[in-house]
Amino acid sequence: MSNSFNARDNLEAGGRTYEFYRLDAIEGSERLPFATKILLENLLRNEDGVTVSKSDIEALANWDSQADPSQEIQYRPARVLMQDFTGVPAVVDLAAMRDAIAELGGDPEKINPLQPAELVIDHSVQVDKFGVANAAELNAQIEFERNRERYQFLKWGQQAFNNFKVVPPDTGIVHQVNVEFLSRVVFAQENNGVLQAYPDTVVGTDSHTTMVNGLGVLGWGVGGIEAEAAMLGQPISMLVPKVVGMKLTGQLPEGATATDLVLTIVQKLREHGVVGKFVEFYGDALSHLPMGDRATIANMGPEYGATCGLFPIDEETLNYMRLTGRPEEHIALTEAYAKAQGMWRNDSQVADYSETLELDISTIVPSISGPKRPQDRIELKKSQPVFQRDLEALKSQAGIQGKGPVKTKIDGQDVELDDGSVVIAAITSCTNTSNPSVMIAAGLVARKAVEKGLSTKPWVKTSLAPGSLAATDYLRNAGLLEPLEQLRFDIVGYGCTTCIGNSGPLPEAVSKAIAEGDLSVTAVLSGNRNFEGRVHAEVRMNYLASPPLVVAYALAGTMNIDLYNEPLGTDSAGNPVYLKDIWPSQQEVNEAMAANVTAKGFHKAYEHVFDGDANWKNLSGAEGQRFGWNEDSTYIRNPPYFAGMGMDVADIKDIHGARILALLGDSVTTDHISPAGAIKADSPAGKYLQDHGVDPRDFNSYGSRRGNHEVMMRGTFANIRLRNLLAPGTEGGVTLHLPDGEQMSIYDAAMKYKESGTPAIVIAGKEYGSGSSRDWAAKGPNLLGVKAVIAESYERIHRTNLVCMGILPLQFRDGETPTTLGLTGKELYSITGLADGNPKEVLVTATAEGGHQTIFNARVRIDTPNEWEYYRHGGILQYVLRDLAKS
Template identity: 60%
Template sequence: MSNKTTPDTLKSLEVGGATYHYYSLSKAADALGDIKRLPKTLKVLLENQLRFAEDESVAQEDLQALVDWQKDARSDREIGYRPARVLMQDFTGVPGVVDLAAMRDAVEKLGENPTRINPLSPVDLIIDHSVMVDEYGSPSAFRDNVAIEMERNKERYEFLRWGQQAFDNFRVVPPGTGICHQVNLEYLGKTVWTKEVEGKTYAFPDTLVGTDSHTTMINGLGILGWGVGGIEAEAAMLGQPVSMLIPEVVGFKLTGKLKEGITATDLVLTVTQMLRNKGVVGKFVEFYGDGLKDLPLADRATIANMSPEYGATCGFFPVDDETLRYLHLTGRDDDQVALVEAYCKEQGLWREPGDEPIFSDTLELDMDDVEASLAGPKRPQDRVALSDMKATFEKLLEEDSKGEPTPVGEKERSSEEKGRLFSEGGQTAVGVGNSYFERTNSQDVSHEGQDFKLHPGAVVIAAITSCTNTSNPSVMMAAGLLARNAVKKGLKTKPWVKTSLAPGSKVVTEYLAAANLQEDLNELGFNLVGYGCTTCIGNSGPLADAIEKAITDGDLTVASVLSGNRNFEGRIHPLSPTNWLASPPLVVAYALAGNVRLDLTSEPLGEDKDGKPVYLKDIWPSQSEIADAVEKVKTDMFRKEYAAVFDGDDQWKSLEVPDSKVYEWSKDSTYIQHPPFFEGMGKEPEAVADVKDAHILALLGDSVTTDHISPAGSIKPDSPAGRYLQDKGVKPADFNSYGSRRGNHEVMMRGTFANVRIRNEMLDDVEGGFTRHVPSGEEMAIYDAAMKYAEEDTPLVVVAGKEYGTGSSRDWAAKGTLLLGVRAVLAESYERIHRSNLIGMGVAPLQFPEGEDRKSLGLTGDETISIEGLNELKPGSKVKVTVKSDKGEKKLDALCRIDTVNELEYYRHGGILHYVLRSMLD
């Protein structure tokens, strides 16, 4: 917060005997124009601009643009937004802490006190992405998985433990505690934030950015937040504004109520499908309508969580009485809840009945129309009604059979065989309907003393997992009640199903136990396996050897059913090509059924103790039963579990961490290494040198994404990263993923531009991260070529087509580019966030002049490129680019896409972290 004030909008508010100062939106409206119908999300942005109105990054025109947005319900104005806090998870948070540690080293080398380097905005890092379901279906599964997790990630955890004690304004929630978004919802979020400045308490909306796309979940609590890349998050935690265009805001009107037997998961899958069809990428979605009065906050959070799946920046729910009820329930202080009510009503952020803000576009859903649903087989927006599930799977197989390759070993049935029933492996006879497939590739399996057949469509993973649903007591209680009813009927989980329960917080364990439902879940194999993201992010762990062998031998198309938010092909488990998102009770139901080739609305799940068929409707709990169970959720549970949320267990506390303010780097570590970003940095930035006779490292086409550029996925033994790890004594079986090694730049730079699908036009018909080292003419990995050029003291550029850097905001797409020696990228156009990230790492994003591109210039990659005028840049200025080849030279006036004064400052300093570091030393 700026220490300066704007007297014309500053007011005070008395709540519970305390005085809070705030920047009044109503007073701003007196000067700027009426804002009563401005969407509440934009009111939050307007308050943010007001609070920093005397900062050089905020102009009067920014304030006016937000008010004038109402005229056309859109704007092309870019603003600097400062969130109140930053949320991180361990995979994406480690590089941020590495950079902070490296900044302390740099400060010490400059002769200054390294403890001056701390986050300026509060940062919470929750370790939730590393637990895997190695053990399951037993009382010891949780304990065993935590032990394996600690052993597997010891280096990373020691580093984060050091950060926890070394930095101010930085807190770490240890492993085995909960999922970052659920901890944020149940404990960290305040809805209205406060800060002490010069003896005065200021109140303002709680806002945040996070290094995980599902940060959006917190919007269910009336808190504006979304996911960003690592560079943006680091900038935010160091007090820098996040550049963003004033977004379009789509209004989603909710009316009616959910019917008996319909869950919040069914609702969110419906909303996701509708918004994907609408097209809301890059937009805010704001929910409104009188249907909100009957929508519990946990249901709102479930919908907000899946904003990335429907493509929106966020899905926001305004503050109302339900928000206050949830804050009370989860143990927030009474004074805090009173402040939320008073502040939001005073600022026009409170939802009033009949509210109809101005929106860029709208759509509407009567919740009475929602039906039981799943989504799949590989996209969360592809909703399938439960009654259509069997036919959908059969159609998938049939469609696959008409293309290439042929479908998972199945063959067409003869006409006389069509419609035959099967009854094997203890499963009730199930008709295959009009399927044209014989189960000839079904496999005989012996597993844990049981003999059975594994059929196509078998559910091999049934996982209650993910913040999306485990934060919602109604669907978790529904799963427990369904399990209780199933156990009473004598139903059992099929032996080929890997079952798991991974709640997002320990409170879930508390209330399942209070309702006496955990024992029934245990009876069906849904024992606690950990508190973390597990299956939803691919940490499903191995299947049993016998099951994996049967799937492979029979080329079986099997399925997973999970209560998660993502089901992309290959994400959940490499042997499960179809993955279905479902509510927790449906996860349990499919574990009992054992196969997705059943119509659970009309066919039995199995037989009871007397041999009679049991249908889903026979064990599905009523709304009143669920409501009674939810009443078991008490405030004391939240207060108990969050009382020592930052302490951790004995294993965490016993990690050996040096009591030092500067990190003691180990050259032998393959997970954490000192990055070279600040090597040779002085207190003042040097003049930006022009680029002379640079070679082209890669010549790329249109729509090169950050997935193409940034290291991701598994590490191949014969890749530069694989060779590096083996040289360090790491066996391929212990490589882990690029994601787990984001704290080691040596691994990450070797994986930059190494995607197996990237195409470098310098080579003919070659896919993957390869290039041609021009002086020698030798074809080699892009990393190897970059290092050869570095030895020759040759600068590098990348040339590309349109929409360079589309996709997720991956910080290593820019960091890796810099570390390979690339001084500039010359492209036809850029995706906004990657352009910003390149500047943030000191790489110049240049744009071809209109009418010119790599093709019109006939570039082959053999050319050299020189760039003049980099030290005389102004926002939006042009630079001289000279392209030389054996055919002569061509001069271009390329547009430098450094668009703002702030971006120019970052670039002149060599990157945003350098700029911030020097600013802290002033």
């Protein structure tokens, strides 16, 4: 590597000597934000004169905080993190690439991770069993029965690929395992015989990879295809972003939780506008903001729209590393490196931020968010009238009549369900289960409730899914597991359950009551996502809340309640019990944490983390360097991305004679696009599985079948809440096939277009592709024949994923929308100007049936030269494959 700035030096720490690249070798670097310093070090260390030049480093060192992003850099993260839903298709693609490179005459073993790639199996467990002491064991057994083939495939990958490790199921949630165990904070790695120190940086195949930013580790979510390329040694091409500094002052008031703080931050940053930007937190509040709270805030970076939400390294970082069992010599290295590089928190020196805003956290009040977006925060004291307003709006918009309360019998009790009844109350998701303060608070609320003689309502499906075994340990030590269990919050498993739609079936009586009354029931969860149709198909309104509030709503049994002034129930003497009567003080929470959250618990949780339980150990897996595909498999199939691929690259061509597959509105998320949740028996995917001998009871979820492109392409755009304006009055994956106007599934229409050689296009409104970094939200449309998307705006990750799958992302000019242009979606479309090189704009011509033409310009959202190369090759995997086959 080059060393144009003479930055290479040695550092002594913990009794060892490390080579590192000094940032102070570059004049002015001290003014840069913490995140930008990490990028600068990355360029210094990887300067090779080809992908990183001296001029690239100079340009970043002279970063203009106020200028719009224009400087492209080639960034190399230190490692890649995956969960199993997104990780399985990534490993499937790597296995397919080994076959494809052999077809091109190359060496299959070149397809191999070149830096650490770690996968945590956490997305497959579902809440089938709940409210019983052995729920976790029962759900784990079902999980292995459903996913045996997928898990065998991952075991093959673990032995076939170098630098690839798998954390087995029933261990914890990927992001919590990342923060508590996998993260290095500062890497110590031998390169060419030299021990180097450099910042831990990570990209992950899940958007909430940002959680690790709380630990001072720069990380964010990317699509699985980008992650695969990074594993294969390809740098990530990116424009150096603006950095928004958010100053936090004050202290959390009594009664408020970290969840309330993060929901407020999400709302404020969404209002400010941080999409595509880095956010960095600073200010005196950090002096008493524990790591759990920092991780909670960082976790929800995707919800406030930022690429990341970074906290600097300081004493709290070291304290947390010590608590979670990191070696003392590594803690010493972290401190020495951060201080030597100007990456240690320094309140007296504020970085040169692009923009700043401030929040006094002493103003935080108890809050929830909903009913369908994380940024829609509601003050708890105002929640009842807001719920009533939103309920009426929902019913009016969707044409829901509702038939009033429904009486039924559950567990021998006569009960009544109505609009607003809480049918799911889940302490789940990495966001809050990583934070001991809110988990302990939930346990204390449960203990006080039990002491008062309260119980959860019988129609509420309750669940507790700790983010790691360490969380179970401290809850048990504090004597708080038992009262949670008494309220039916038994542990259901260790994984990302309800938050990703793995909430499992509702009790039959509850489902029947919902259907009978056409009820708009609710879910309350301590998660980060509450999009339409995500949590459960029968639940129309979803609310994010802190774990102690989840317990409170389970006791109340309804969202239609004023928790400040109405009782949750009555005690054994018949006296009303209010929320204030069971809410713990901050002192109680702090004392329980100090006594029970210990390094011993974390050490015990991670001592044998890669070994797995008996289920995993007894699992047989294939061996060898190339995978033996089974054509009868309904889980793992060889994808067709490389079929017929040669070494030559065709010229980019204009698009002619295209039809609109879907005409969509604003805020269409990757949950709407990518298959997720349950597979319906009468859906294209359900029919495919039944045709292949799979009984509906064995369908499993879309997420578990992401390794089978046949299932996934049939489930693309099939979300039950998708509203395709081309087929007004419908919900779900329905469209019109044109020009005949026949109504059918989007999959069936796409196949008819492919058969006739007709390109497909999707038109959408604002924030297209917001939400989780689901690569199938781009892979699925690619397989359906979608050649372009025209949207008013994009979420960062999804736009990149479209390019990486060879789909052209176009954007309407400011002020123009499908409505202002009078587009119906029934026109015949042509997109011209692509063949002219790398255009900034193209001409779109929409020809109506009578011959009338609407002609408009659209911005081309291929933002970097590298992205043009990916698009020219038909996708990033094809680009990488050809490059490796040549070498």
